[in-house]
Amino acid sequence: MGISERREREKAEREQRIVGAARMLAEQDGWASVTIRRLAQEIEYSQPVLYAHFENRDAIVGAVALEGFGELAPTLRKSALKGATSRQALEDVATAYLEFAFERPAVYEAMFILPSGLRFAKSDTPHVLRETFGAMMAVVEPLCTDVEIATEAFWATLHGLAELERHGRIRSSHRKERMRHIVDMFAGRHLR
Amino acid sequence: MGISERREREKAEREQRIVGAARMLAEQDGWASVTIRRLAQEIEYSQPVLYAHFENRDAIVGAVALEGFGELAPTLRKSALKGATSRQALEDVATAYLEFAFERPAVYEAMFILPSGLRFAKSDTPHVLRETFGAMMAVVEPLCTDVEIATEAFWATLHGLAELERHGRIRSSHRKERMRHIVDMFAGRHLR
DNA sequence: GTTGACAATCTAGCGCTGGTAGATTTATTT
DNA sequence: AAATAAATCTACCAGCGCTAGATTGTCAAC
Numbered sequence: 001m002g003i004s005e006r007r008e009r010e011k012a013e014r015e016q017r018i019v020g021a022a023r024m025l026a027e028q029d030g031w032a033s034v035t036i037r038r039l040a041q042e043i044e045y046s047q048p049v050l051y052a053h054f055e056n057r058d059a060i061v062g063a064v065a066l067e068g069f070g071e072l073a074p075t076l077r078k079s080a081l082k083g084a085t086s087r088q089a090l091e092d093v094a095t096a097y098l099e100f101a102f103e104r105p106a107v108y109e110a111m112f113i114l115p116s117g118l119r120f121a122k123s124d125t126p127h128v129l130r131e132t133f134g135a136m137m138a139v140v141e142p143l144c145t146d147v148e149i150a151t152e153a154f155w156a157t158l159h160g161l162a163e164l165e166r167h168g169r170i171r172s173s174h175r176k177e178r179m180r181h182i183v184d185m186f187a188g189r190h191l192r
Numbered sequence: 193m194g195i196s197e198r199r200e201r202e203k204a205e206r207e208q209r210i211v212g213a214a215r216m217l218a219e220q221d222g223w224a225s226v227t228i229r230r231l232a233q234e235i236e237y238s239q240p241v242l243y244a245h246f247e248n249r250d251a252i253v254g255a256v257a258l259e260g261f262g263e264l265a266p267t268l269r270k271s272a273l274k275g276a277t278s279r280q281a282l283e284d285v286a287t288a289y290l291e292f293a294f295e296r297p298a299v300y301e302a303m304f305i306l307p308s309g310l311r312f313a314k315s316d317t318p319h320v321l322r323e324t325f326g327a328m329m330a331v332v333e334p335l336c337t338d339v340e341i342a343t344e345a346f347w348a349t350l351h352g353l354a355e356l357e358r359h360g361r362i363r364s365s366h367r368k369e370r371m372r373h374i375v376d377m378f379a380g381r382h383l384r
Numbered sequence: 385g386t387t388g389a390c391a392a393t394c395t396a397g398c399g400c401t402g403g404t405a406g407a408t409t410t411a412t413t414t
Numbered sequence: 415a416a417a418t419a420a421a422t423c424t425a426c427c428a429g430c431g432c433t434a435g436a437t438t439g440t441c442a443a444c
Contacts, residue, residue: 007420007421035400035401035402036401036402036403037400037401037402045422045423046422046423046424047402047403047423048403048404048405048422048423048424049421049422049423051403051404052421052422056402056403057402057403112355112356112359112361113305113355113359119360120359120360120361144373146369146373148366149366149369149370149373150373152356152362152363152366152370153349153353153370153373153374153377155352155356155361155362156349156352156353156355156356156362156370157345157348157349157352157374158352159351159352159355159356160347160348160349160350160351160352160353160355161345161348161352163304163305163348163351163352163355164304164344164347164348164351167304167305167312168311168312169304169312169347170344170347170348171344174340174341174344177338177341178341178344178345178348181336181338181341181342181345182345182349185345185377185378186377227429227430227431228430228431228432229429229430229431237393237394238393238394238395239394239431239432239433240393240394240395240432240433240434241392241393241394243431243432243433244392244393248431248432249431249432
């Protein structure tokens with residue numbers, strides 16, 4: 001019967017509206033202003049309805065984070081293709097990563113800082129998470145011996161840059177210079 | 193008159209008790225459990241008393257953060273002295289930084305992640321903050337041309353390592369290898 | 385010693401939060 | 415049409431940061 005199917009479709013739509021509203025509010029006024037009540041108001045349902053979709057507030061953050069990974073992974077993949085040299089590919093991916101972090105700070109926060117219930121580097125890690133790591137690994141791979149170690153280091157550096165700059169700890173005015181310095185190091189300017 | 197002096201002394205003591213309690217609670221059960229009510233209970237006063245010491249909750253986080261900088265800066269300075277080579281000094285400082293982050297996660301959080309009202313890289317930046325940056329700069333300096341850029345990059349990398357590992361994004365089991373990889377890069381193994 | 389001023393401190397409250405129990409409405413099946 | 419099941423809401427809980435206004439305690443002047 002098509003009735004239950006329609007119901008499921010409607011429920012999925014509503015869920016998407018919740019995630020969308022959370023993302024919009026977070027991007028607009030920060031995650032602190034994303035409350036269950038506010039979201040309920042936004043989708044025009046009462047608060048308890050939200051708990052039929054998500055176990056708790058963290059799970060909503062997690063849903064936004066997952067959306068974010070779904071966008072970041074292909075973005076990085078594409079950036080990796082343009083560059084002629086492997087050094088250029090590395091720089092392009094790094095730049096794309098930081099651009100993502102600065103343009104969608106709230107989503108980035110959900111992905112990497114806030115408690116979201118997402119599990120990394122575990123057996124049940126969602127595909128998009130692995131895919132994001134894989135995209136970074138792909139550009140690091142031709143430049144080193146231990147790929148995983150190097151990728152973790154590369155990622156950590158990018159994350160640190162994004163976070164310290166977002167919090168005003170380092171000078172936004174020197175983003176480019178820092179990037180060159182770092183890419184030079186990772187690309188192993190010394191080896192070629 | 194000694195009375196008002198005694199009062200000031202008592203007030204300063206009480207303030208220290210607040211900061212100490214905040215730090216302890218945060219280290220024990222996380223910052224979320226550090227509430228004004230809980231702190232008031234801890235120092236055996238009513239809630240409003242806390243507002244005679246701190247403007248708001250963030251200011252308490254800031255006080256803990258400042259304490260943290262007061263400890264991190266000399267720790268890094270000392271680490272910088274032991275090593276025979278400049279590469280060793282860099283590694284020692286990096287190791288000390290990460291050790292600090294992992295052993296006092298709550299203090300580290302207050303210093304670099306939570307809103308704390310502290311202002312970095314500004315004219316009214318407290319001395320201990322500048323001193324912390326200076327300690328890192330000192331070990332980076334002999335290894336590069338643009339010191340400030342290199343120090344920001346070094347710091348960002350350490351911060352990224354600390355954060356990603358603390359959140360289970362990268363494997364704690366490979367901390368040492370990552371460290372070697374990174375120190376090698378920053379020390380410019382290629383140049384000597 | 386008593387009184388009045390002032391500071392220190394507390395009680396009680398506001399509007400908000402995440403989360404839930406139980407009533408009520410709506411839809412489906414018999 | 416009546417009974418059952420699902421969807422949804424109202425109303426609440428305990429706790430939060432923060433504050434207004436009452437209350438207590440301290441000290442100086444008379």
